Structures are given as C-alpha cells and as structure tokens.
Amino acid sequence: METLVSAADLEAIILTLRLAAATTLILFVVGTPIAWWLSRTRSRWKAPVGAVVALPLVLPPSVLGFYLLVSMGPKGPVGWLTQSLGLGLLPFTFWGLVVGSVLYSLPFMVQPVQNAFEAIGERPLEAAATLRASPLDRFFTVALPLSLPGFVTAGILTFAHTVGEFGVVLMIGGNIPGVTRVASVQIYDHVEALEYGDAHRLAAILLVFSFLVLLALYAWRPDRGRR
Amino acid sequence: MIYADIRVEWPGFTLDVNERLPARGVTALFGHSGSGKTTLLRCIAGLEHGAVGRLSFNGAIWQDAGTWVPTHRRPIGYVFQEPSLFPHLTVLGNLRYGQRRSRDQDTRNARFSLEHAVELLGIGHLLKRKPAALSGGERQRVGVARALAVSPRLLLMDEPLAALDVARKQEILPYLERLHDDLEIPVLYVSHAPDEVARLADHLMVMDAGRVLASGPLSQILSRLDLPIRLGEDAGVVLDGEVAERDERWHLLRVACCSASLWVRDTGAAIGDHARIRILARDVSITHAPKTGTSILNTLPARVLSLGDDAHPALSLVKLDLAGSPVLARVTRRSAEQLGLTPGLEVWIQIKAVALL
DSSP: OOOTTHHHHHHHHHHHHHHHHHHHHHHHHHHHHHEEEHHOOOOOOHHHHHHHHHHHSOHHHHHHHHHHHEEEEEEEEHHHHHHHHHOOOTTTTHHHHHHHHHHHHHHHHHHHHHHHHHHSSSSSHHHHHHHTOOHHHIIIIIHHHHHHHHHHHHHHHHHHHHHHHHHHHHHHHTTTTTOOOOOOHHHHHHHHTTOHHHHHHHHHHHHHHHHHHHHHHHHHHGGGGGG | EEEEEEEEEETTEEEEEEEEEOOSSSEEEEOOOTTHHHHHHHHHHHHHOEEEEEETTTTTTETTTTTEEOOGGOOEEEEOOOOOTTTSSSSSHHHHHHHHTTTTGGGOOOOHHHHHHHHHHHEEETSSSSSSSSSHHHHHHHHHHHHHHHOOSSSEOOOOTTSHHHOOOOOOOOHHHHHHOOOOOEEEEEEEOOHHHHHHHEEEEEETTTTEEEEEOOOOOOOHSOOOOTTTTOOOOEEEEEEEEEEETEEEEEEEEEEEEEEEOOOOOOOOOOEEEEGGGGGEEEEEEEOOSSOEEEEEEEEEEEEOOOSTTTEEEEEEEEOOOOOOEEHHHHHHHHTTTTTTTTTEESSSOOOOO
C-alpha cells in the first residue's frame, strides 16, 4: 500500500469517495422531487426551472464556485443563515464541498430520472388510480419501480461526476488536507510541486476508476429493454 | 342511475353530455373515433381533470361545483384499450394490486373475490407470469380480471377489444358475455364495433362530435330510422328471448321472443337459457300473405310502423312491429310502392337468417 499510494493520496481518495457518496445520497432525495415535478408539470415555470437545473452543465465551475463562495461567505445570504443557525461558515469545510457538489452535479441526477419518469407515461399511473392507489402510493409502487433503470444511471453518473470535480472545490474548498483536499486537487498539488510520479499514480487511479464506472454503465444499459 | 352532466372543451373539440344512464346491465357508448365516447368514460372515472359539470352514481355525488372525488376513491373498475398491466409485477401481483387496496373501502361490496375473477376470465394458469410473457388476448383478460378484483360497483370498459385481431376478439368475447350474464354490476362499454354492441349491450347510447344522438334500450335505438349512425352496413335489431324448445331431428332451437317464436340453428344452448338473437334488415322480406313452398323457416305476421331512407336511394328501411318488438326490413323503394306499404298495414315477414348471438 505504501509503495503504491502515499498516506496523503489515500486520504484524498477516501475524502473524494465520501464526498461523492454524500452528494449522491443527498441528490437522490433532492433531485427526485424536482425530476418528478419537471416530468409532470404543465406550469410556465417548467422551462426556467429546467434551464436552471441544466446550468452546471455549461457554466465554468469557477463561476459556480465564485457565486457559492460569495453567498456562503460571512456577508452572503447563505453565510448569514448558517451563522445565525450556529453552523458557522461553509466555505473551506467538507459540508461546504457537499453543498457545492450537490449543485454542480444536480443535472446529472435530475435529467436521467426526469427522462425515466417521462418514459413511463400517464397510463400506468392512471391504471393505478383506478385500482384505488392514492397519488403518493402510485409514486412509490408504480413510478419508482418502473424508473429504476433511470435511477441507477443517475446515481452512477452523479457519483462519477462528483469524483471528477475540481474547479468548484478549488474555489470554495481551498486545499485543506483531510477536509477539502480531494483527489483531483491532490493531483494538481503534485504537479505544482513537480512530483510527476505521484501525479501519475493518482491520475491513473482516477482514469481507471472513471473507465470502470462508464463501462459498468454501458454494459448494463442493454438490460433496460428487459422491462 | 348514472347521471352525467359534463362538459369538456379542448381546441377543436367539445364534449357536451347531459344524460341519465341505467345503473344495471351493459350500456354501450357507441360512435366513431373522435365522437367523445372515451372522453366521457374518462370523465366518469375522474381521469379528465378539465371536465366541468355534475356527475353522480346511485345518488353519490362524484363531481359538482364544489366536489371532486378523486379516481382512487370512486368505486369503479376500469379496463383500458391497451391492457396497461404493470410490467414489474406478475399477473397475480397485478390482480392483487387493486384487490388489496379496495378491501378496506368496499368490504360490504366484496361480492367479487379474486378467485372468482380468475375463474371467470380463465387465467388461472397465467398467475405466475410477467405481462411481457403473455399474448395480447391473455393480457386483456388479465386487465379485465384486475378491474373486477377491486369489486367495483361500476365497470368502465374502453374498447377492450379494439387493439386485438379478429381471432383474439373471438377469444375474449365469450368471457365478456359471461360477465354480462354473471355480473350484477352495471357496465359502461365504449365501442365502435357493431358486432360487440349487438352481442353485449342492453342499452345503447350513440354519440357523435361530442354529443349524444340517441340513448335508450338497445332494440329501440337500433330500430330507429332517423339516426345518421346505424350499426354500419348491418342495420338490424337485437331481440332478447328464451330457448323454448329443441328439435333434435333437425338440429334447431325455438326461441320465444315476446309472443313470437323463431327457429334458429342449435348452438347447444339449454332449454330456458337466455337467448339473444340478431335479425339484420337485409335478411327480412315482406309479403302480403304467408308464403308456402318457401325454404324460409321463419314467416311471421307483423305490422308496418314506419318507412325511412336507407343509404342507397333505391332502398328503404321499413320498421315493423313483431309481436311487440321492433324489426327492420330492407326493401327496394319499388317493392315498397308495389306492396303499398303504409304505417298500420298488416303484412307477413320472412326472415332468411336469424343469428343466435
């Protein structure tokens, strides 16, 4: 272990996995209602909300990070809120990174789930309604099971995308070992310090990880036709 | 009694219905596609949220100005045109889905057990399969059984046979006829197929362009001469009677309809069975005197009620009274003139073919 990955690198990898896991779990809870609303609403707010959700796809991470830094800072609205709740300030903390990652990875959760919800159509839900199922009952017993493949895709994409995050972390997390120094930042540090060997090892780990995740995703996809 | 005073307005389509329908037997909602019959059915189920008006069933208000009973609280069963089974559940899982949820609401109405539904639709051997492993006809039978398993007080069926080919239709129709004979619950049956209506309906409501053209007992509506929509080319009537006698030698059955008797081919029905027969207008001819020396089996006295136009200018439809039941005859205008057919005239009708449905 010592020869392959240094203690600092291992710390960074574990932190990265923790961040990605927390982000994915939170996004399952936060993203699902948004996806459901977007898939069912006829409101005129559908397009604006959909566009906001998709923003992180096109926005430079530094822009998102900058706004987060300002709003979570001592003079920002979020910072004021967290301070008055006695939580302190979020920038340069692990949970600050989680907040940033949730926003940054939001479209990777919402869009596959929304597509899955839309693909179900109204008919199975109407059938469930005629079989005495209430709206909440219909959601959990029909909509969720029928969109399970979409949830798997969304979870994998969200997790992998969070692992690959760099810009937002650098803007709001700084570079604190064990707290905010994730693998991508660690690689950056190695390169800055001209430690190319260390950078190579960590970069290769991330490369293989990303490839395996995508391989799993694509190899699993044909099964979606099964249902 | 089902009372529906319902309006739905969409761009290019308006449904405007104010109708009372009997809460017993099978009522067919008949019309072309786009006539609004499916929309009306969805309104009754509470699936059309744009519907305004009043809706009540046996005195219970389902919708009016201040009330909207959501679909899952209406005591209905619904059969969709495509079976719409849940693909992630087995057949049994599909059947239990509604049955479990209906138990606490409709206990006093639980006259319909899951076993009964399974037996009635003949799907006992399919229970462990997933819907994807069923044929189209089997799926629709499961769909019907699933709707029955909630012990509905009103069964709504939206063209349950329309998505099936002829062979599959023939496979399912007998099951639907069993429903008609066995069930005490009223059925609203949407269809554009004349043969289904003739076989299943007791009451007929004809719709066109979002409005009701006519509504009443089947034979009464079928024998009307003024309706723009008849049951296709097959203008004719349906009469209900009882098997009264079997002629073993000639393989014939005598069906008593009102006070008339008609001989039909022996289908194996038992004496005393309810029998539904269909007489097409083109199979009925009219004479002044009872003919002898004819191959036609059924020659009966009747009285002319009225004359009307038929699709072709050479033809006219004659409505006759056969022992209290209306019958239609299709004759040429020339024949009608030569016979001097006028309302009130006593004539004899020869029925070339009588179909026992």
